[in-house]
Amino acid sequence: MKKLGIILISHVSEIADGLPKLLTQVAQDVSFTSAGGTDTNDVGTSMEKILTAINNNDAAELLAFYDIGSAKMNLELAIEMTDKQVHLYDTALVEGAYTAATLIQADVPLADIEKQLAPLKIK
Amino acid sequence: MKKLGIILISHVSEIADGLPKLLTQVAQDVSFTSAGGTDTNDVGTSMEKILTAINNNDAAELLAFYDIGSAKMNLELAIEMTDKQVHLYDTALVEGAYTAATLIQADVPLADIEKQLAPLKIK
Amino acid sequence: MLTVENTQKWLNNFYQKIEEHKDYLSELDTPIGDGDHGNNMMRGMVGVKESMARLQNPDLQALFKAIAMGLISKVGGASGPLYGTAFLEMAKKCTETQAAADLILVGLAGIKKRGGATEGDKTMVDVWSPVAHSSQLTTEVIAAAVAATKDMQAKKGRASYLGERSIGHLDPGAVSSGYLFTALIETEGIL
Amino acid sequence: MLTVENTQKWLNNFYQKIEEHKDYLSELDTPIGDGDHGNNMMRGMVGVKESMARLQNPDLQALFKAIAMGLISKVGGASGPLYGTAFLEMAKKCTETQAAADLILVGLAGIKKRGGATEGDKTMVDVWSPVAHSSQLTTEVIAAAVAATKDMQAKKGRASYLGERSIGHLDPGAVSSGYLFTALIETEGIL
Ligand SMILES: Nc1ncnc2c1ncn2[C@@H]1O[C@H](COP(=O)(O)OP(=O)(O)O)[C@@H](O)[C@H]1O
Ligand SMILES: Nc1ncnc2c1ncn2[C@@H]1O[C@H](COP(=O)(O)OP(=O)(O)O)[C@@H](O)[C@H]1O
Ligand SMILES: [Mg+2]
Ligand SMILES: [Mg+2]
Ligand SMILES: [Mg+2]
Ligand SMILES: [Mg+2]
Numbered sequence: 001m002k003k004l005g006i007i008l009i010s011h012v013s014e015i016a017d018g019l020p021k022l023l024t025q026v027a028q029d030v031s032f033t034s035a036g037g038t039d040t041n042d043v044g045t046s047m048e049k050i051l052t053a054i055n056n057n058d059a060a061e062l063l064a065f066y067d068i069g070s071a072k073m074n075l076e077l078a079i080e081m082t083d084k085q086v087h088l089y090d091t092a093l094v095e096g097a098y099t100a101a102t103l104i105q106a107d108v109p110l111a112d113i114e115k116q117l118a119p120l121k122i123k
Numbered sequence: 124m125k126k127l128g129i130i131l132i133s134h135v136s137e138i139a140d141g142l143p144k145l146l147t148q149v150a151q152d153v154s155f156t157s158a159g160g161t162d163t164n165d166v167g168t169s170m171e172k173i174l175t176a177i178n179n180n181d182a183a184e185l186l187a188f189y190d191i192g193s194a195k196m197n198l199e200l201a202i203e204m205t206d207k208q209v210h211l212y213d214t215a216l217v218e219g220a221y222t223a224a225t226l227i228q229a230d231v232p233l234a235d236i237e238k239q240l241a242p243l244k245i246k
Numbered sequence: 247m248l249t250v251e252n253t254q255k256w257l258n259n260f261y262q263k264i265e266e267h268k269d270y271l272s273e274l275d276t277p278i279g280d281g282d283h284g285n286n287m288m289r290g291m292v293g294v295k296e297s298m299a300r301l302q303n304p305d306l307q308a309l310f311k312a313i314a315m316g317l318i319s320k321v322g323g324a325s326g327p328l329y330g331t332a333f334l335e336m337a338k339k340c341t342e343t344q345a346a347a348d349l350i351l352v353g354l355a356g357i358k359k360r361g362g363a364t365e366g367d368k369t370m371v372d373v374w375s376p377v378a379h380s381s382q383l384t385t386e387v388i389a390a391a392v393a394a395t396k397d398m399q400a401k402k403g404r405a406s407y408l409g410e411r412s413i414g415h416l417d418p419g420a421v422s423s424g425y426l427f428t429a430l431i432e433t434e435g436i437l
Numbered sequence: 438m439l440t441v442e443n444t445q446k447w448l449n450n451f452y453q454k455i456e457e458h459k460d461y462l463s464e465l466d467t468p469i470g471d472g473d474h475g476n477n478m479m480r481g482m483v484g485v486k487e488s489m490a491r492l493q494n495p496d497l498q499a500l501f502k503a504i505a506m507g508l509i510s511k512v513g514g515a516s517g518p519l520y521g522t523a524f525l526e527m528a529k530k531c532t533e534t535q536a537a538a539d540l541i542l543v544g545l546a547g548i549k550k551r552g553g554a555t556e557g558d559k560t561m562v563d564v565w566s567p568v569a570h571s572s573q574l575t576t577e578v579i580a581a582a583v584a585a586t587k588d589m590q591a592k593k594g595r596a597s598y599l600g601e602r603s604i605g606h607l608d609p610g611a612v613s614s615g616y617l618f619t620a621l622i623e624t625e626g627i628l
Contacts, residue, residue, distance in 0.1 A: 014141025015217070021135045021166055022190070025471035026595065043144055044286075044322030067145070067217050069403060070324035073360050077318060077327050092215030092245055094138070094190050102598040106468075116600070122215055122243050148280035149404065167477075167513030192594060193515030196551050200509060200518050225407040229277075239409070 004104045004113075005031040005059025006097055007086070009066040009075055011044055013037035015093075023097060027105035031058035045071045050078040054086060061085045063104075063113075065097040069123070091120035127227045127236075128154040128182025130209070131220055132189040132198050134167055136160035138216075146220060150228035154181035168194045173201040177209060184208045186227075186236075188220045192246070214243035248344045250309050252435050254298060257313060259429035261291040267425065274418040278405035283418035286323040293320030306344065310337035324361070324403055325419050328370060331356040346436050350378045350427075361402055368398035368405060368412060370419035377427050383437060385428060392416065392424040439535045441500050443626050445489060448504060450620035452482040458616065465609040469596035474609035477514040484511030497535065501528035515552070515594055516610055519561060522547040537627050541569045541618075552593055559589035559596060559603060561610035568618050574628060576619060583607065583615040 006023065010016040016036025023032055033056045035049035045066075054062060064079075064086050066072050072088070079086045087110075089096055096117055103113045129146065133139040139159025146155055156179045158172035168189075177185060187202075187209050189195050195211070202209045210233075212219055219240055226236045248256075264271070264287045271284030297316030301308060310333050318330035332353035339352045354374040363369040376391040377383060393416070400412035403419075430436055439447075455462070455478045462475030488507030492499060501524050509521035523544035530543040545565040554560040567582040568574060584607070591603035594610075621627055 010141075010145075010217075012141040012144045014137040014144070018133075018135040018137025018141060021137070022133075025166055025473070038322035039319065040322075042322060043148055043280075044282075046322065047318050047327065068221060069361075070327070073324060073327035073331075074318075076360065077330070092243075093217045094133075095215055095245055098191060099598055102595070106599055106602050108602065116598075120215075120245050122218055122245060148282070161513035162510060163513075165513060166471075167473075169513065170509050170518065192552075193518065196515060196518035196522075197509075199551065200521070222407055225404070229408055229411050231411070239407075 001058050002027075002030050002104050002107070003059060003061060004110065005033070005057040005062045006100060006104070007050070007053045007057055007062050007064045008032065008034040008036075008093070008097055009045060009050055009053070009064065009071045010034070010036045010093065011067055011071060013041055015067070019094065019097060022094070023101040026098070027101035030101055030104045032101075033057040045074045047074040047077045047081075050075055051081055054078060054082050054084055057084075061110075062087065063097075063100050064088045065091065065093050065100070067093045072123075087114075089117055089121070090123045091117050092122055096120045124181050125150075125153050125227050125230070126182060126184060127233065128156070128180040128185045129220055129223060129227070130173070130176045130180055130185050130187045131155065131157040131159075131216070132168060132173055132176070132187065132194045133157070133159045133216065134190055134194060136164055138190070142217065142220060145217070146224040149221070150224035153224055153227045155224075156180040168197045170197040170200045170204075173198055174204055177201060177205050177207055180207075184233075185210065186220075186223050187211045188214065188216050188223070190216045195246075210237075212240055212244070213246045214240050215245055219243045248306065248340065248346055248349060248436060250304060250306055252433050253306065253309055253313075256430050256433040256436060257291075257294055257298065259432055260426050261295060263425040263429055264288055264291045264422065267421075271418050271422055274416055274421055278400065278408055278412050278415045279418060280323075280404060282323055283325060283422065286321045286325055287422050290317045290321035290326060290329065293317060306340045307337050310334070310340055325370070325422065328357050328361055328419070331360040332374070346383075346430065347378070350374065354378045363402040366398060367401035368395050368417045368420075369400075369402050370417070370423040372398065372417065373420045373423035373427070377423075383427065383431060385431060388424050388427050388431075392420050395420040439497060439531065439537055439540060439627060441495060441497055443624050444497065444500055444504075447621050447624040447627060448482075448485055448489065450623055451617050452486060454616040454620055455479055455482045455613065458612075462609050462613055465607055465612055469591065469599055469603050469606045470609060471514075471595060473514060474516060474613065477512045477516055478613050481508045481512035481517060481520065484508060497531045498528050501525070501531055516561070516613065519548050519552055519610070522551040523565070537574075537621065538569070541565065545569045554593040557589060558592035559586050559608045559611075560591070560593050561608070561614040563589065563608065564611045564614040564618070568614075574618065574622060576622060579615050579618050579622075583611050586611040 013036030016034035136159030139157035268284035275283035294316035314333035335356035459475035466474035485507035505524035526547035
């Protein structure tokens with residue numbers, strides 16, 4: 001298992017839960033956990049679900065990707081409530097997570113991963 | 124129903140099918156169709172599924188968003204095989220589609236939508 | 247001066263206003279958002295009520311925390327972490343001062359930190375800020391602040407995607423914040 | 438000179454090579470891709486076989502189209518539209534010339550158009566291009582072209598995300614293209 005894990009936050013549970021399918025293909029040894037939808041599985045996000053995704057991830061240091069603004073706010077709240085180190089990226093959700101997953105699998109150091117994520121920052 | 128529709132292409136069917144949930148919230152009158160996964164629903168894309176998504180969309184003029192490279196190739200093949208006008212954008216999938224959906228719903232002309240999509244081009 | 251008792255009354259009054267205006271808030275959120283602000287706030291206030299009901303002889307800090315967690319866990323949209331952070335900040339500050347003006351000010355700072363919005367961005371900040379900075383809080387101050395969001399162009403949140411087209415609509419979070427502070431004025435003994 | 442008969446033989450031979458090396462192709466695709474190139478090509482070649490079997494007395498153009506559609510509908514990955522476009526372009530051209538060299542050249546142009554890759558980007562183009570431009574196609578030409586992809590840095594496809602780290606691995610699509618052209622050499626009467 002790699003030292004860095006990835007968490008995926010989306011307003012829609014199908015998107016959050018579907019993403020690991022795409023990412024596992026290129027990153028078999030990376031732990032992916034996701035949080036999608038509200039606590040009643042409506043469109044939205046849930047701080048508790050995000051916290052669970054953080055805690056359930058096998059890695060102690062996480063890269064976090066989200067879809068739109070309010071997801072980021074709940075993500076930040078969750079980050080304040082965990083002991084794990086979580087790096088939050090304002091990149092494109094799918095493309096940012098794909099890039100990060102590929103690079104973590106190849107043991108690229110975080111600083112270099114962040115360099116490659118920089119041009120994907122769009123929010 | 125709006126004049127412009129949106130098609131969503133992903134390697135994963137859950138992502139492609141989940142996206143309209145996010146988008147319909149801000150764009151009730153936009154037609155969304157999606158194509159995710161291969162013809163056997165594995166991770167990948169299917170030219171036929173994309174063609175079906177194009178044909179099943181209620182609009183005659185479409186904005187197309189995809190996740191990664193090979194989806195674009197199948198999308199281009201499908202575009203060559205349809206009579207509908209399809210505009211393909213190399214933007215972030217989720218964020219590009221969200222922006223376009225919001226603007227189509229507000230009757231923003233395509234040229235202005237494209238201006239707002241330009242900074243989201245990341246591939 | 248905020249006490250456990252009048253804060254509970256304040257939030258119960260806010261609950262009623264949200265219940266009454268739920269559909270209106272969601273309507274406001276439709277042209278410039280995703281049409282759920284009323285439902286979000288209603289779910290949030292049900293969460294707050296439940297959260298408050300679970301408390302046994304709370305102090306003010308525990309009460310504020312319960313309010314915050316009720317909003318954070320139940321809203322599901324941007325207004326959840328925003329209102330939630332405001333009440334979390336009040337919880338932190340209320341051991342030091344219980345003056346409404348002071349607590350609204352730290353709440354405002356929390357909202358600004360959480361959402362990155364500033365005055366004029368057409369968000370709830372545009373109600374919290376004038377309220378926090380008014381020498382005397384009146385319904386006129388609130389009404390003017392809410393109304394002023396109509397002509398603003400949104401710079402944050404879903405409405406910001408619409409650019410100039412966001413002008414001409416009241417901001418839903420500003421309107422719900424207006425209810426919060428109206429409820430505060432109406433609660434005896436706070437101001 | 439390509440005919441309906443020898444083209445069918447060529448593709449059947451390619452099918453066998455894919456079947457034989459399926460696991461190797463997927464292994465090559467693992468460190469610099471998603472590990473499915475062998476399975477993708479196998480599915481594609483099953484598609485080609487089925488597609489060819491459905492034809493009744495086809496001309497060369499119909500045969501090339503059937504090959505293309507078999508690949509396009511069954512592969513599911515980048516190599517599907519790429520190989521598919523190559524054969525679609527051959528279908529367009531083959532009424533004018535049936536020389537293998539000419540058809541490989543239009544196939545190459547199709548791959549370049551579809552994927553936007555050029556020589557040196559560490560893709561199947563790096564086999565198609567030397568093959569198309571060789572005065573005499575030999576197994577040495579193919580082997581050298583395939584081997585040369587090892588030291589290249591990927592600029593297109595999934596491997597490109599790895600930047601310099603893509604160096605030191607053979608490109609899976611280059612290897613499968615090597616099989617395609619080896620099968621061509623082995624088919625009597627084409628060259
Ligand atoms: N970044 C932000 N900063 C401050 N307030 C914001 C921000 N984003 C949204 N808001 C407020 O939240 C309101 C929308 O809340 P709501 O509809 O519940 O959330 P969502 O947009 O996630 O559906 C807006 O009207 C605005 O007042
Ligand atoms: N843009 C491109 N142009 C040319 N060839 C490409 C391109 N992208 C990928 N390829 C080729 O496709 C091969 C990968 O095929 P495959 O594994 O079947 O698809 P995928 O990457 O979608 O899983 C690569 O090894 C490379 O030769
Ligand atoms: Mg809303
Ligand atoms: Mg919402
Ligand atoms: Mg592959
Ligand atoms: Mg693949």
